[in-house]
Amino acid sequence: MIKVNVFYPNEPGAKFDMDYYCNSHIPMVKRKLGAALKRVDIDQGLAGGAPGSPATYVAIAHLLFDSVAAFQKAFDANTDAILGDIPNYTSIEPIIQISEIQMD
Amino acid sequence: MIKVNVFYPNEPGAKFDMDYYCNSHIPMVKRKLGAALKRVDIDQGLAGGAPGSPATYVAIAHLLFDSVAAFQKAFDANTDAILGDIPNYTSIEPIIQISEIQMD
Numbered sequence: 630m631i632k633v634n635v636f637y638p639n640e641p642g643a644k645f646d647m648d649y650y651c652n653s654h655i656p657m658v659k660r661k662l663g664a665a666l667k668r669v670d671i672d673q674g675l676a677g678g679a680p681g682s683p684a685t686y687v688a689i690a691h692l693l694f695d696s697v698a699a700f701q702k703a704f705d706a707n708t709d710a711i712l713g714d715i716p717n718y719t720s721i722e723p724i725i726q727i728s729e730i731q732m733d
Numbered sequence: 734m735i736k737v738n739v740f741y742p743n744e745p746g747a748k749f750d751m752d753y754y755c756n757s758h759i760p761m762v763k764r765k766l767g768a769a770l771k772r773v774d775i776d777q778g779l780a781g782g783a784p785g786s787p788a789t790y791v792a793i794a795h796l797l798f799d800s801v802a803a804f805q806k807a808f809d810a811n812t813d814a815i816l817g818d819i820p821n822y823t824s825i826e827p828i829i830q831i832s833e834i835q836m837d
Contacts (some may be wrong), residue, residue: 631779632776634776634790634793636789647835651835651836655836668837669836670834670836670837671834671835671836671837672736672738672795672832672833672834672835673832673833673834673835674830674831674832675735675801675830675831675832675833676801676830676831677829677830677831678828678829678830678831684830684831684832685740685828685830686738686830686832688835689738689832691776697779697780724782724789725781725782726778726779726780726781726782726788726789726790727778727779727780727781727782727788728776728777728778728779728788728790728793729776729777729779730774730775730776730777731751731755731775731776731777731792732755732759732773732774732775733772733774733775
């Protein structure tokens with residue numbers, strides 16, 4: 630099982646519409662990716678580790694797939710729909726990484 | 734439910750002993766934090782989002798608690814043991830943030 634981590638940096642003044650993200654964007658991603666997408670977790674940043682510090686990321690999504698190949702196949706067929714929807718909820722350019730789940 | 738995200742930046746030349754982390758550090762953290770710690774997920778970075786790019790983080794831990802207060806109470810009583818063990822598996826200074834779970 631692999632995880633695609635999508636990080637939205639907490640940039641001053643940047644907008645991030647969590648309601649649209651959770652109730653419109655992610656449901657669309659689920660429909661597009663279908664059975665290849667095994668699970669989605671969404672974290673909303675509250676605070677940094679040091680007292681009074683801001684969260685590094687305003688939002689983090691974790692998308693689980695059986696394999697990197699399964700992710701790429703599903704994503705490549707829906708790139709335009711998924712990436713084209715980003716401006717509807719944020720002006721932030723996300724950072725993406727692919728991880729292997731070591732423990733869950 | 735809140736999540737403490739712990740990010741280990743993928744710094745060139747830095748060591749990260751995933752075996753020690755998963756089989757010694759995290760089990761110790763679980764023993765110390767006891768019932769306050771509801772769940773731990775560990776991600777190991779494989780690659781970045783762009784073809785051939787490196788992962789931003791060599792490892793990410795996600796620790797779930799009922800509330801920020803529950804996390805702080807459990808962590809504050811065990812700070813020395815947990816932070817003092819970090820040099821045993823890495824020279825990387827982790828980035829920490831506290832998140833609210835929006836979807837899982």
